[in-house]
Amino acid sequence: MIDFSTALYLGLTHPARQLGCYPALTTGTPASLAAAPLARVLAAQAAGLQGCEAGMAAPSTLHLAIDVFDKLARTHALIADESIYPIMRWGLERVMGMGVPVAWFRHADLADLSRHVRQRWGGRPPAIITDATRREGAPVQLARYLKLARKHGGVVVVDHSQVLGVLGEQPSLLMPWGRGGGGALRHAGLGANEPILLLASWSKAFGAPLATLCGPLTLISDLAREGPTQSHCSSASEAALRAGLNALALNRQHGGRLRQNLWQALRRLQQGLRRLARSVLPDLRLSRQPHPMQHLCLATAARTQALHSGLRELGIRTALLRQRDGRYAVAVIVRADHPASEIDALLRAMATVASRLPAVSDQASAGGRFFLEEREHV
Known part of the structure; x- marks a missing residue:
């Protein structure tokens, strides 16, 4: 399972061998x-x-x-x-x-x-x-x-x-x-x-x-x-x-190198998502903001939920978030230790799942292309 659901942005995990021994866990x-x-x-x-x-x-x-x-x-x-x-x-x-x-x-x-x-x-x-x-x-x-x-x-x-x-x-x-x-x-x-x-x-x-x-x-x-x-x-x-x-x-x-790795992984993801929005997922809402946590929304809650579950069936773990307005978003979290191959695997899986998603209703599709780019909130 390729994991895009954890917020360990720099990929730091602190195994016990790095922390050494200590006499007590807490002072009480x-x-x-x-x-x-x-x-x-x-x-x-x-x-x-x-x-x-x-x-x-x-x-x-x-x-x-x-x-x-x-x-x-x-x-x-x-x-x-x-x-x-x-x-x-x-x-x-x-x-x-x-x-x-x-x-x-x-x-x-x-x-x-x-x-x-x-x-x-x-x-x-x-x-x-x-x-x-x-x-x-x-x-x-x-x-x-x-x-x-x-x-x-x-x-x-x-x-x-x-x-x-x-x-x-x-x-x-x-x-x-x-x-x-x-x-x-x-x-x-x-x-x-x-x-x-x-x-x-x-x-x-x-x-x-x-x-x-x-x-x-x-x-x-x-x-x-x-x-x-x-x-x-x-x-x-x-x-x-x-x-x-x-x-x-x-x-x-190593922070500078880790942030550079994170930046490159994020840009690779965002470029790939733009290609998907121009082709198989025209209702995909994208964020222009360079933040490791990317929220992906489709035209309807049913399509967004199906994207999340479809990715999981293909071995890609993401997080499904309920929004304040009642919609859903698929959270894709990029980390510094994500290799390019895992970013590409996610994008291929999204392209595969796209053909299986519920159809967009006539009412939802009346406006044509939905959210191609999310503008700044203010």
């Missing part, structure tokens, strides 16, 4: 009382990579979302993108259940966000909450979010799990993702003293089951000392922390 002590020694090391290196003043580590993004929103709910007006990733939404739903109001702005819509910020919310500064990318993978306009937050004394909270390890500093025509893999702040060319909190899972590009929160020293220090999960949960496990440090070492040594 609340993180705020005594963080695991390696947690401090990883947090400092994570902050340096991402261009921030300070960092902290936790077992998951949910732990950190609970800590961040518990604190900001007491001092800020929470204003969130309506399409934020579910785990961030769960953190917000917790404080909503405690009676804290949360405003939602239309996805990546700066005008709607500005309208919410101007409402003032009892004089509280805004906490603008967003993912690092729009729905189709393009980076959000982080500098404009930051300008709006600074104008009103606020902060921006960014879930950049999908870009950490992929995007980096100094993007150019030759290197659109930039260098280093430091993520959203580096890619936007913003400084370490900005009021931005970067929350990221390391289970994507870096392949380590933990999460980090990086940002201003004062705010990170308060969260590390007073966050609910920091007070009631242990640090990330020793194995996870060692995997995180191993990921950082591999990123320093």
Whole structure:
């Protein structure tokens, strides 16, 4: 089975032989009382990579979302993108259940966000909450979010799990993702003293089951000392922390080459998908965005579902995602360790499955070619 369903973008897996031996898996002590020694090391290196003043580590993004929103709910007006990733939404739903109001702005819509910020919310500064990318993978306009937050004394909270390890500093025509893999702040060319909190899972590009929160020293220090999960949960496990440090070492040594491999595999896939859209799958919606996770949609839910199941029958594993509007998308996730032969096998399988898909209804086909290229959302 050829696998295009896992989000290990750089192909890092951290087998036990790379991590060494350790005396205990967990300290059993609340993180705020005594963080695991390696947690401090990883947090400092994570902050340096991402261009921030300070960092902290936790077992998951949910732990950190609970800590961040518990604190900001007491001092800020929470204003969130309506399409934020579910785990961030769960953190917000917790404080909503405690009676804290949360405003939602239309996805990546700066005008709607500005309208919410101007409402003032009892004089509280805004906490603008967003993912690092729009729905189709393009980076959000982080500098404009930051300008709006600074104008009103606020902060921006960014879930950049999908870009950490992929995007980096100094993007150019030759290197659109930039260098280093430091993520959203580096890619936007913003400084370490900005009021931005970067929350990221390391289970994507870096392949380590933990999460980090990086940002201003004062705010990170308060969260590390007073966050609910920091007070009631242990640090990330020793194995996870060692995997995180191993990921950082591999990123320093081989990250540039791995991102180049990933870029080439992605471009090969996108070029092949365009050929399919011009021939056997004219209703295929494509994304122009160079993100490792590509969402493929056909004209009807039945055709999209049949594409997913047909690929699986031919030995190609993808992920079937239910969209907010009730449609479905086939997620094809490209990794740095995907050889050209596997990309080509996927494209051949899609061409084979195309002739077996349910027919497009007369109503759906009335508009001719459906989605040949997905435009940017804003």
